[in-house]
Amino acid sequence: MANHLDLEEQEQLDQLKHFWNAWGTLISSVLLVVFGALAAWNGYQYWxxxxxxxxxxxxxxxxxxxxxxxxxxxxxxxxxxxxxxxxxxxxxxxxxxxxxxxxxxxxxxxxxxxxxxxxxxxxxxxxxxxxxxxxxxxxxxxxxYDEALKQLSVSLPPEFDAAVADRKGDIYALQGKKAEAIAEYNKAYKGFDEGLELRRLVEVKLNALGAQPQLVASAAAGGQK
CATH class of the missing domain: 1.25.40.10 (Tetratricopeptide repeat domain)
Structure with a gap:
């Protein structure tokens, strides 16, 4: 019985040696890469x-x-x-x-x-x-003014769209471009949430240019139906 167990153990040992000879180098390389990556990540986090x-x-x-x-x-x-x-x-x-x-x-x-x-x-x-x-x-x-508009022509996160339109409206208003200013203020008015002080300021600007922001809101609501 003991000899039988010894033979099984020897066979398992031989299989293990064969497996390691065939795959040992690859396994060692993979482990080195994994541990190296972990060390690099930890080092980067520390840095x-x-x-x-x-x-x-x-x-x-x-x-x-x-x-x-x-x-x-x-x-x-x-x-x-x-x-x-x-x-x-x-x-x-x-x-x-x-x-x-x-x-x-x-x-x-x-x-x-x-x-x-x-x-x-x-x-x-x-x-x-x-x-x-x-x-x-x-x-x-x-x-x-042209340089200011250029700064606002680049792609910005969408949550800034209303603020960009408001600023463009200011620039056009100072340039005397009334129609362009109203168009940008309209975008800003529709973009700012109701109740925000910024929205009320845009309303004042539109009124100063002879525009009625309430009509803007009504038109926007009608377009959504």
Missing amino acids: QNRQAAQASALADVVESAVAARDAARMEQAFGDLKSRYAGTQQTGQAGLLVGRAMVEAGNLDGAKGVLTWVADNASDAGYKAIARLRLASVLLEQKA
Whole structure:
């Protein structure tokens, strides 16, 4: 009986050796690739978390500088963010904050540069869209109407359609293009949710141009029936 068991064990061992000789190299290679990928993923996650933490620290410096109205410190901290952590969400968010602070300080050229960078380089599509809308406002203030319209001609997330139309309406109104302004304000009026303050502001603009937004809403409702 013992000899029979020994023979079975030897046969199983021989089969195992044969299997390993045939497939051992492939199995080892696959395991190395799998474990290597896991190590690389864990390393990438660690690097990302570290980048985010360091970017957050610099973003806090930007926020503090903005609150203190320390323009030099604000610009330096944001410059460090751009050079070291351009791909993080914190940098895009800080850029919007810096751009707004520059507009409030009357530094339109500075705001233009910062918002252009965010619009072109932010990692978040929403931050890019907000930056482009604000950039269009800055250009509008500088009477660079064609450039402002160009900023709004690129593809933006659909949730910004009403805001884009409202901004285009402002530009056309200042250019004296009444029909185009009304058309864009109509789009904005239909796009903003009822009850929003932005919708009421668009209504005021339409009234100022002699248009009646209530007719816009009625026409839209009739078209949906």
